[in-house]
Amino acid sequence: MDMFLLQAFNGLSVSSILLLIALGLAVTFGLMNIINMAHGEMIMIGAYATYVTQNLFLSYMPSSWFSAYYLVALPAAFLASAGVGWMLEVLLIRHLYGRPLDSLLATWGVGMILQQLARTIFGAPNVGVTSPSWLNGGVAVTESITLPYTRLFIILLVAVVLFCMYIYIYKTAAGRRMRAVMQNRNMAGCLGISTRRVDGLTFAIGSGIAGVAGCALTLLGPIGPSIGTYYIVDAFMVVVLGGVGKLIGTVTGALGIGVFNTLFETYTSASIGKVLVFACIVAFLQWKPRGLVALRSRSLD
Amino acid sequence: MLMRKFGKWFPVVLTGVIMLSGCVSGGEGPARQTSATEGSSTISASDSDTIKVGILHSLSGTMSISEVSVKDAEMLAIEEINKAGGVLGKQIEPVIEDGASDWPTFAEKAGKLLQQDRVAAVFGGWTSASRKAMLPVFEQNNGLLFYPVQYEGLESSPNIFYTGATTNQQIVPSVSWLLENRGKKFFLLGSDYVFPKTANKIIQAQLKAEGGEVVGEEYTPLGHTDYSTIINKIKAAKPDVVYNTLNGDSNVAFFKQLKDAGITSEDLTTLSVSVAEEEIRGIGADVLAGHLAAWNYYQTTDTPENTKFTAAYKAKYGADRVTADPIEAGYTAVYLWKAAVEKAGSVDVAQVKEAAKGIEFNAPSGKVTIDGENQHIYKTVRIGEVQANGQFKELWNSGEPVKPDPYLKTYEWGKSLGAN
Numbered sequence: 001m002d003m004f005l006l007q008a009f010n011g012l013s014v015s016s017i018l019l020l021i022a023l024g025l026a027v028t029f030g031l032m033n034i035i036n037m038a039h040g041e042m043i044m045i046g047a048y049a050t051y052v053t054q055n056l057f058l059s060y061m062p063s064s065w066f067s068a069y070y071l072v073a074l075p076a077a078f079l080a081s082a083g084v085g086w087m088l089e090v091l092l093i094r095h096l097y098g099r100p101l102d103s104l105l106a107t108w109g110v111g112m113i114l115q116q117l118a119r120t121i122f123g124a125p126n127v128g129v130t131s132p133s134w135l136n137g138g139v140a141v142t143e144s145i146t147l148p149y150t151r152l153f154i155i156l157l158v159a160v161v162l163f164c165m166y167i168y169i170y171k172t173a174a175g176r177r178m179r180a181v182m183q184n185r186n187m188a189g190c191l192g193i194s195t196r197r198v199d200g201l202t203f204a205i206g207s208g209i210a211g212v213a214g215c216a217l218t219l220l221g222p223i224g225p226s227i228g229t230y231y232i233v234d235a236f237m238v239v240v241l242g243g244v245g246k247l248i249g250t251v252t253g254a255l256g257i258g259v260f261n262t263l264f265e266t267y268t269s270a271s272i273g274k275v276l277v278f279a280c281i282v283a284f285l286q287w288k289p290r291g292l293v294a295l296r297s298r299s300l301d
Numbered sequence: 302m303l304m305r306k307f308g309k310w311f312p313v314v315l316t317g318v319i320m321l322s323g324c325v326s327g328g329e330g331p332a333r334q335t336s337a338t339e340g341s342s343t344i345s346a347s348d349s350d351t352i353k354v355g356i357l358h359s360l361s362g363t364m365s366i367s368e369v370s371v372k373d374a375e376m377l378a379i380e381e382i383n384k385a386g387g388v389l390g391k392q393i394e395p396v397i398e399d400g401a402s403d404w405p406t407f408a409e410k411a412g413k414l415l416q417q418d419r420v421a422a423v424f425g426g427w428t429s430a431s432r433k434a435m436l437p438v439f440e441q442n443n444g445l446l447f448y449p450v451q452y453e454g455l456e457s458s459p460n461i462f463y464t465g466a467t468t469n470q471q472i473v474p475s476v477s478w479l480l481e482n483r484g485k486k487f488f489l490l491g492s493d494y495v496f497p498k499t500a501n502k503i504i505q506a507q508l509k510a511e512g513g514e515v516v517g518e519e520y521t522p523l524g525h526t527d528y529s530t531i532i533n534k535i536k537a538a539k540p541d542v543v544y545n546t547l548n549g550d551s552n553v554a555f556f557k558q559l560k561d562a563g564i565t566s567e568d569l570t571t572l573s574v575s576v577a578e579e580e581i582r583g584i585g586a587d588v589l590a591g592h593l594a595a596w597n598y599y600q601t602t603d604t605p606e607n608t609k610f611t612a613a614y615k616a617k618y619g620a621d622r623v624t625a626d627p628i629e630a631g632y633t634a635v636y637l638w639k640a641a642v643e644k645a646g647s648v649d650v651a652q653v654k655e656a657a658k659g660i661e662f663n664a665p666s667g668k669v670t671i672d673g674e675n676q677h678i679y680k681t682v683r684i685g686e687v688q689a690n691g692q693f694k695e696l697w698n699s700g701e702p703v704k705p706d707p708y709l710k711t712y713e714w715g716k717s718l719g720a721n
Binding site for chain 1: 522
């Protein structure tokens, strides 16, 4: 019973990390139709931004303030990744709309350049971030069940990001413009929306969310130049499984993959668990090629 | 950086060539190159005024994290030997090649070093895959490889000297120690490739023979970072010891998440065989404090040779650098080769191998001896506990160097393993 409860929580926490990583991708891939292979490197930038923030706090702030660094690191990670993402959009992606294969290759190249850049700046070995002291330990539910604060924090963080995304996309004028551009670029342009600005902003937001994901990942593991590549396949799986273009699809996709991955891993091993999940996804996409939640729109016909 | 180092050596080598060859070739730079590349039967590595050796490590790619420091240690040893007068009165000239974390590249570069550069010996490799790729090249070309990393055993090639530990110098004694001091129930956790799988096969056999019990065995792909499910499995299995053969980044994620799950080294003993000082820098000493590792050398190992070695290493590469077991093994390898060459009076492979039998050297890790039978070396086994400053405190050592036994023939339970 304890094992079951622990694994249920575990599935939820794995899902939440997948969701956080896939959310940014859902914006760039799902809404803009850009296969952004450099998305993993946006995660990396967020992670390194956290590392830099920590070091700045270590050298310039009184040590009693240290634990607060993480609250500064979150927006810093968002801004750093969003900035790089915006530059990437202006310099490269802008010229590649409607050419998915070209954008795939170009962003992949950019990804490799960014990785090498990180290796040059921060060195090849991994660096670590000290979790803030208020995230140490966990809630002891029963004697044998401890829910780590870091995992709870990530789940909360994902909920907040998701809520903000929902408000932005569905409840604000900027979000409405964004949806309009994604659904029919020409028509939106004719109606006076600056599609270029919307594209740049959307891409920056998608990248910024990847930065937040990178910041969250520093609580779980090491920071290295290749931190993002490990998650990029999973993130694409979530977006494709969930159905392209809908926020709710990404959420269900992440929940499905996270929970099933945990379930399979419990009864088999880590490698086989992952293989089974991917096999299930492939089978499911045979049956429903558009994923769990299909967007009804003429632009995709 | 490499080029700069070459640049430093080039004039020295060149003047040596000019002065000693009596300006036969007019003292042109290419003279040195021709003698190296022609490689006719009369010219071997020892006929010129320097002795060439190959350094073949991954200087780029995923393994560069670990291998660059080993290369640094080997270069340090060469520099020290050259300063003290070289080998057989000749300076050692290192030829550095990049294996690029790619096993076919290792084989290709090994071939280039042996056939084109005609090096007297090669120091290199890290992963078992790179060694297995180079092995046939060294056997076909009758070259010499010094391999510096602990490995899974069950191998011995007449052309390879193994200066890292084999299983009976690291894994087997540490399992016995754990059985005696920490408990009988083992949980085996490793990365999904040849070293952890072979190591765990050996541990399984040993536990069966010595009254231990395996309560769980898990493998994760290299680079895996979510250990929450495995930690839950560990919790459910209630082992006394987690025997950790994870490699690389995964260790960071595993130990961080173990700590987050509220499990400290007081609740559960973990012993790792691939976490050394270099890795602790990346994981964070606060996360690892109290956990155990088994090696033959720590930066804190208390010998006069080690004091000298660590001081020289830090002086050359920076005070923030740390030494670790494979780094020490790479450094030792160069000195062992030097001793064998001097005893043989030649760099001829057959003579060096013959002379190498029984050669002793006071390494930073203590006295090491080359075993004539299998070309591994006698090493002292040490179990250490990670301290808050990222260094190890030695809890136990074998007292004397342990004879290498790659096929585990001396163990009753090991006989069936060595056979296949």
